[in-house]
Amino acid sequence: MKNKWFLFALVALIAFISWPLAAQTAASPTNVKPAEKMRIAFIPQLIGIPYFTAMEQGGNEAAAKFGGKFLYVGATTASAPEQVRLMDNLISQGVDAISVSVLDSASINPMIAKAKAAGIAVYTSDSDSPDSERQVYVAQALDQDLGYTLIDRLAAQIDEKGKIGIVSGESTATNLNTWIEFMKERVAKKYPNIKIVDIRYTTGGSSADALQQAQDLMTRYPDIKGLIAVASTTVPGVAQAVQQAGKTGKIAVIGYGSPVTVKPFIKSGIMKESVLWDPKALGYLTYWAGLQLAQGKKFNEINNVPGMKNPVKYFADKKILLLGPPLIINSSNVDSFDF
Template sequence: MKGKTLILLSLLMVVGMLFAGCATAAAPAAEEAPAAEEEAAAEEAPAADASTEEAAPAEEAASADGIVKAAQDWRIAFIPQLIGIPYFDAMKAGGEQAAADYGVTYMDVGSPEASAAEQVRLMENLIQQQVDAISISVLDSVSLNPVMQRAEEAGIVVYTSDSDSPDSVRRVYVAQAMDQDLGYTLIDTLVENIGGSGQIGIVSGESTATNLNTWIDYMKERVESTYPDVEIVDTRYTTGGSSEDALRQAEELMTRFPDIKGLVAVASTTVPGVAQAVENAGKVGVVDVIGYGSPNTVRPYIQSGVMKSSILWDPTALGYLNVWAGIQLLEGKDFQEVNNVPGIGEVKYFADSGTLLLGPPLVITAENVDSFNF
């Protein structure tokens, strides 16, 4: 009996590892020996993707000229917050595109769960592998600042992208959009969609998510300062940002405020739930839904009319800019106030905060939703 138990247990573990392996194909193993294999895989990946990936930005065709190949085959790694969500997949596609364009090696190294401890572990692995540069989307600055310091001490260029740690040793922060712009643009677009006045409700993810809370603060600020006829009636938080919880709370908000005209789905995972709540309640065209949802996620809702717009940035372009910035840092080229990045356009640099800004938020509507794939 004991033997059987052991066999079953080990089988279970093998199966579990297989799944974990599938999900983190690009993650480096703890030992150094297999690292070489991982590298080879990472090198193959961009080439394979460049031929099959149609997700690359539309501007790609124009970017053929203006690209100066990198001085050498730099190894640039990026640690996303987690892997397996459309957002970071798109960043990865952009990074791989840039790597192919500039002739460098890009490694997308992440864990399937958003955990700061995992990020520390992954970063330590990358230091062992002696990559040239590490970019990271910071989950928790307190846990990550020390290991970022260690990486710099090991001679690795460290910078942040997507989520910052301003008090760390990072060289630059490659930002997708200003939080203020994201909050303001969302409110401006929603107010326009609902005809200038009325009640709106907010459904967010976990109440502890810093970025979501910052955006909500800017939304409130914008409503207070600019739109006296608009009232934010309530802000609800959902367990783990689940769509199911978002659906329930959105329906209950519509019950409590029968005249509500707009609903904001702040966490991307809550977008399907909030949109479906309005469809289930038969209030399409009466209650307008807006949120930070990717084009692939919101496409059906924009087509059915329950959403008129979604606010985001182009993560593919962000991933591209992320690698571009890494190359500049590695080759000791200073950022200008306005940088002309082939394939992206003019990119502003704010020296005081060390921020490289992708641009204003992207407003996704029925007109442009089909031109993106992320």
């Protein structure tokens, strides 16, 4: 009888000691792939332009530093159906993480849900879909800051009065539409003498289409004072329209254009400034974020990412990783960048 009680007590003691270890093992799975075997994918809005090429370079640099492979997969024109097709293909390949610069929330959201259901880390970068099941949004800057900053810089150029027009990319592009809403809000709240007369959209963010839309705006509103090119691909078309019309210095042009894109227009005086951020750093952060998600790691409120100059903030309530404040590109610094 004593032996039975001793055996019972011994078994209970072993179970008690083992329980924390078992719980810890369950909470920290050991079947996560090492970084060097990870495949982190990014679907841009389109390929072949300096902005997204810089993001690709940043992603490749991060992959070289942290291990794994960066898959940069896109189409030559901005196409929401093509984004859906590419994402479906990546899901079929069983990659470890997929990020997308969203063109159309309505079409991409079901694919985001499909990726999540397949056990793939899924998130957005550059352009968000906040009503989707994405795990995080890697933001280049806060949307409000981008919209407000652009209007403030344009307002200073036109003495805070006059008519302005907007030439955007695809009408469904989430990020572009969000920035435009904040532009409208800023004008309504701070600049009573500025009027947004029209908002035009282009097919696939075409520069040729942007040129035509800018020409139409100048014809319809001959006293227009400023033109905003919202998509980076529309900047050349809008600037060329003003140049061809002989309105350099008379119609202010501003937009979200990379230094390489806006350099000739800043040098010629058609543009004074462009508002952007460092897309190479954004691509770098996009890869790092995907790696964290794929390995089941959590973001801190402040993240010191190896290889990045500044700490990266994480807003848990909105699930946003913030690259930093907007960058103002002008004649004093346009030669300092290679993207």
